[in-house]
Amino acid sequence: MSDSILKISERDFERLRGFIYQACGINLSKQKKVLVESRLQKRLVAHAMSSFSTYCDYVMNSMEGQAEIVHLIDSVATNKTDFFREPGHFEFLEREALPSFSRLRMPRPFKVWSSACSTGEEPYTLAMVLEEFYNSNPSFEYRIVASDISTKVLEKAVKGVYDERTITGIPMSLRKRYLLRSKNQENPTIRIAPGLRSKVAFKRINLTDSVLEVEPDFDAVFCRNVLIYFDRQTQEQVVRKLLSKLRLGGYLFIGHSESIYHMQLPVKQLRPTVFQRV
Incomplete structure (x- = not known):
């Protein structure tokens, strides 16, 4: 797998959007495509995968992919917080x-x-x-x-x-x-x-x-x-x-x-x- 940024197709992005919504209720907008694409690069590298399609199949359709769901959600969840926020x-x-x-x-x-x-x-x-x-x-x-x-x-x-x-x-x-x-x-x-x-x-x-x-x-x-x-x-x-x-x-x-x-x-x-x- 090369070091270049892999691109996610519209189809695979929609697959991931639907899967994430079912898994944890996060409703990703269509404008989040680039964010999802960039944040999941490390997960594809971790599994030596050369396409988002392969990654989608792995997470959604295999028993081995069940453990990956936690890492998928970790990657796309936004975690902005501060001490004494909204005091x-x-x-x-x-x-x-x-x-x-x-x-x-x-x-x-x-x-x-x-x-x-x-x-x-x-x-x-x-x-x-x-x-x-x-x-x-x-x-x-x-x-x-x-x-x-x-x-x-x-x-x-x-x-x-x-x-x-x-x-x-x-x-x-x-x-x-x-x-x-x-x-x-x-x-x-x-x-x-x-x-x-x-x-x-x-x-x-x-x-x-x-x-x-x-x-x-x-x-x-x-x-x-x-x-x-x-x-x-x-x-x-x-x-x-x-x-x-x-x-x-x-x-x-x-x-x-x-x-x-x-x-x-x-x-x-x-x-x-x-x-x-x-």
């Missing part, structure tokens, strides 16, 4: 959701699920917020589950190592308490402190699976900036499954570019992108 959500947690939970005096930890956690910035932000609340409320306990469809980003999330340039959104007081700096001056990185990393349990979950392998009765579920990749029908199916894992009175957080208006859901809106299960 109003974390302020709502700190000022309203957590004090409300404490007043209930429930005999269990506050449970939150970061359902599309990408490389880990969201669940580690949640861990900082919850740990700060614990420091002021010693009887408070919490648990964080973080999931994503991509094994590649989950590996990075578990390590908790980030480029130093990514921490600009983290307040200085929290940086001092929860981040460790590398000694590499040429390529400075930070790592989430072990105590905070231990508070987050990571697992792979495909939100479009018929059954979500995660416990019920979460107090808060974050599903931000992932619904935009689904069509309307899939969005509603995913949100209904998320709500089934949320306790009555629990909170659902979605991204500011997303909407669940006109869906018949058991929620009331508290903020533009904050909903409570009723």
